[in-house]
Amino acid sequence: xxxxxxxxxxxxxxxxxxxxxxxxxxxxxxxxxxxxxxxxxxxxxxxxxxxxxxxxxxxxxxxxxxxxxxxxxxxxxxxxxxxxxxxxxxxxxxxxxxxxxxxxxxxxxxxxxxxxxxxxxxxxxxxxxxxxxxxxxxxxxxxxxxxxxxxxxxxxxxxxxxxxxxxxxxxxxxxxxxxxxxxxxxxxxxxxxxxxxxxxxxxxxxxxxxxxxxxxxxxxxxxxxxxxxxxxxxxxxxxxxxxxxxxxxxxxxxxxxxxxxxxxxxxxxxxxxxxxxxxxxxxxxxxxx
Amino acid sequence: xxxxxxxxxxxxxxxxxxxxxxxxxxxxxxxxxxxxxxxxxxxxxxxxxxxxxxxxxxxxxxxxxxxxxxxxxxxxxxxxxxxxxxxxxxxxxxxxxxxxxxxxxxxxxxxxxxxxxxxxxxxxxxxxxxxxxxxxxxxxxxxxxxxxxxxxxxxxxxxxxxxxxxxxxxxxxxxxxxxxxxxxxxxxxxxxxxxxxxxxxxxxxxxxxxxxxxxxxxxxxxxxx
Numbered sequence: 001x002x003x004x005x006x007x008x009x010x011x012x013x014x015x016x017x018x019x020x021x022x023x024x025x026x027x028x029x030x031x032x033x034x035x036x037x038x039x040x041x042x043x044x045x046x047x048x049x050x051x052x053x054x055x056x057x058x059x060x061x062x063x064x065x066x067x068x069x070x071x072x073x074x075x076x077x078x079x080x081x082x083x084x085x086x087x088x089x090x091x092x093x094x095x096x097x098x099x100x101x102x103x104x105x106x107x108x109x110x111x112x113x114x115x116x117x118x119x120x121x122x123x124x125x126x127x128x129x130x131x132x133x134x135x136x137x138x139x140x141x142x143x144x145x146x147x148x149x150x151x152x153x154x155x156x157x158x159x160x161x162x163x164x165x166x167x168x169x170x171x172x173x174x175x176x177x178x179x180x181x182x183x184x185x186x187x188x189x190x191x192x193x194x195x196x197x198x199x200x201x202x203x204x205x206x207x208x209x210x211x212x213x214x215x216x217x218x219x220x221x222x223x224x225x226x227x228x229x230x231x232x233x234x235x236x237x238x239x240x241x242x243x244x245x246x247x248x249x250x251x252x253x254x255x256x257x258x259x260x261x262x263x264x265x266x267x268x269x270x271x272x273x274x275x276x277x278x279x280x281x282x283x284x285x286x287x288x289x
Numbered sequence: 290x291x292x293x294x295x296x297x298x299x300x301x302x303x304x305x306x307x308x309x310x311x312x313x314x315x316x317x318x319x320x321x322x323x324x325x326x327x328x329x330x331x332x333x334x335x336x337x338x339x340x341x342x343x344x345x346x347x348x349x350x351x352x353x354x355x356x357x358x359x360x361x362x363x364x365x366x367x368x369x370x371x372x373x374x375x376x377x378x379x380x381x382x383x384x385x386x387x388x389x390x391x392x393x394x395x396x397x398x399x400x401x402x403x404x405x406x407x408x409x410x411x412x413x414x415x416x417x418x419x420x421x422x423x424x425x426x427x428x429x430x431x432x433x434x435x436x437x438x439x440x441x442x443x444x445x446x447x448x449x450x451x452x453x454x455x456x457x458x459x460x461x462x463x464x465x466x467x468x469x470x471x472x473x474x475x476x477x478x479x480x481x482x483x484x485x486x487x488x489x490x491x492x493x494x495x496x497x498x499x500x501x502x503x504x505x506x507x508x509x510x511x512x513x514x
Contacts, residue, residue, distance in 0.1 A: 010393055012384045194380045197342055198441075199370030200397050202362060289344050289357075289365060 010195060011205070013212040016187040022180040022213070023220030026273070029173040030224030030265050033166055037265075038232045040162035041258040047155035050148050058118060060132055061111040061140040067091075070112035073136040077116060080135055082128075085117040111140070170272060173217070177276040181213055185284050196288050206281035210274045217273030221266040232257055290318040290353060290449070290480055291339060297347035298334055298504075308334040309504045312348070316482070318448075321475045323491050324484040326501035332484040335501065336451050339482060341368045353448055370398055373442030373479075375452035379434045381426040387413065387437050388422040394445040412440045416470065432463040439467065443474055450474055451482045456490060468494055 060077065062070055070088050078086040094110050102108060114136075118128065129141045185192065195205055236257050298309040309331045316322055324332050337343040338350050341357050350357045355368045373394075381390050388409055395405040413419050416436040426434050435458060442450060452471065456464035464487075472494065475481045485491065491498065500508035 010382060010385060010389070010396075012382070015384070190380070191382055194382060195393070195397070196366075197340070197369060197374060197380070198394050198397055199366050199368075199372075201366040204397065289342060289362075 009208075011188050011191045011208055013184060013188065013208060017180065017184040017209075017212050017216065022176070022216045023223065025176045026173055026217045026220030026269055027224030027227065029169050029176070030221035030269060031228045033169045033221075033265055034225045034228035034232065034262055036162045036165040036169065037258050037261045038228075038235065040159050040166070041261070042236075043155045043159035043162060047152045047159060050152040050155060058116040058128060058132065058141065058143050060114040060116060060136055061142070062114070062136060063111050063138070063140070064109055065112040067112070070114065073112075073139070074114050076135040077114060077132060080131055082119050082131075083116055084119040085115075087115045089113040089115060170268075173269065174272055174276045177213055177217060177273050178280045180216075181209060181277045181280040182284070184209060184213075185281065192285075193288065196285070202282055202285045205285060206278045209281045210277040213277035214270045214274035218266045218270035221269030225262055225265045229262075232262075290320075291316040292351040293338070293348065294351075295348035296338065296345045296350055298331075298338060298343065299346045307346075307504055309338070309345075312504075312506055314499060314506065316480060318480055319475070319478055321472070321481045321496045322483070323496055323498035324482055324501065325486065325488075325491060325498055326507075327486060329503075330501040331504040332486075332501055333453055334504070335499075336374075336453050336482070336484050339449070340372045340374045340451050341365050342374075370394065370445065371448050373445070373447035373450040375435075375438050375442045375450070375455045377454040377457045379426070379438040381434060381437055381441070383426050386423050386425055387418060387429070390426065390437055391440045391444050394441060398445060408444060409440075412444045416440045431458045432460070435459055435463070435467065436470075439470055443479070447479060449480045449482070451484075453484050454486070455483065456485065456487060464490060465493070 060073070062073055065073070067088075074086050074088050077083060089112075091110060091112070094113055098110065116132070128143055132141050133139060192205060292315045293312045296309060296312040297307055299305055299307050312335070324335060326332050334343065338345055338357070339352060341352060341355070344350075344358050348358075353368060353371055355364060357365060357368070360368070382393075385393075391413060392405050392409045395408060400408075410419065410422070413422055416439055418433060418436055418440070421429065421433065426437060429437065435455065439452075439455070442452075450471070455467055455471070459467060468490065471481055471483060498508065499506060
């Protein structure tokens with residue numbers, strides 16, 4: 001039994017590259033990577049949603065207007081070029097929105113409110129306002145486009161930062177793997193020289209290290225990703241109202257997580273470990289003829 | 290089968306003295322050769338050049354048809370698989386069984402487990418260690434470890450066998466037994482080169498000799514080739 005095990009491991013890497021240090025560090029990297037992935041996904045979702053929202057970004061308030069006047073103004077606004085849609089908000093809905101401030105049965109006359117969706121959100125707000133005032137004289141026009149676009153830009157920046165963080169995490173993980181591989185090389189220097197002397201190719205020796213290191217890295221990444229899941233589920237649940245998802249209970253599987261990318265983390269860690277160890281060992285072997 | 294032409298070897302920086310200087314000789318296939326000289330004469334360096342574990346700094350070393358100075362790494366690795374080496378300090382892997390240590394060259398050559406089992410068992414019986422196959426090297430005596438090293442060096446039936454002070458750690462009886470094993474390998478067609486500073490050993494088994502002093506060849510007793 002013992003012989004079967006060591007016969008496949010002539011460099012004794014099971015012991016030279018063991019312990020929890022490498023898997024533990026890779027697990028920490030994987031946890032950060034999982035958080036960054038989820039952050040990038042969430043930011044991308046918010047950016048997309050807010051950018052869509054930026055087009056429906058103008059409200060027109062008509063003070064003291066009755067339903068017929070409001071409908072007439074809506075018809076004129078809808079006929080304007082560049083307007084995709086114009087809808088008169090239900091007065092009951094407006095009353096409900098204002099109830100916290102004005103009470104259930106306000107004595108004040110409520111304005112008629114028309115929600116306008118523009119076909120193109122890039123038109124300067126002042127131009128939009130001027131054209132709408134021609135269609136609905138005396139109205140109060142409020143364009144939401146600029147600040148929604150600013151929010152979308154913020155979300156896009158957050159996404160870019162998350163991706164940069166992901167690249168940094170990968171680089172640090174590669175450095176950790178390289179250091180661990182060098183420690184293994186130092187510990188097994190004699191055995192490597194014996195194998196080299198017996199005619200083992202560089203590929204053979206590097207392959208043994210790479211398989212061992214890649215296995216440990218994948219194991220660590222699996223643990224780190226699994227550790228990140230509860231935190232991600234909680235965050236996804238909290239973010240659901242803003243990302244257009246129905247609020248998920250904590251026990252439900254949150255739909256807003258990048259499941260495919262998370263599932264790929266251990267595989268990517270395996271590949272990263274394999275390639276880094278191969279490069280490290282092959283460079284080290286250059287000292288032998 | 291082996292040819293040294295004006296070979297020079299220098300370790301490390303250019304200020305270091307040459308370990309081997311202006312060495313030229315040729316060894317015929319199937320020959321047995323002593324490599325003698327005092328400590329520091331360059332015997333180990335010459336053996337490492339012969340076994341493709343070092344490339345020459347100058348000149349050309351040709352072993353089994355491969356010029357080692359310019360051969361690529363893969364070609365050198367293939368060449369080393371055709372050479373058996375016995376080190377003075379054995380260089381066994383202490384965490385592996387005797388069987389696995391001896392099987393290593395065959396596994397590196399890609400032989401199947403079924404095929405190598407018979408070869409390893411036979412060679413262990415030949416060196417008198419058939420009963421100790423599952424023990425690890427630290428559990429064996431010095432002489433037994435030496436025989437494991439011999440078994441590992443010859444199990445793949447190398448075309449060339451080089452041994453560096455193989456009797457250094459052995460008593461007189463074990464040394465005679467080892468020499469008989471090397472002579473047997475030679476009789477079966479293997480080219481053998483043995484480095485030693487033990488003149489008694491050389492006297493007991495007369496054969497051509499390369500004598501080294503300070504990295505140069507001093508004597509060249511009848512060498513054919």
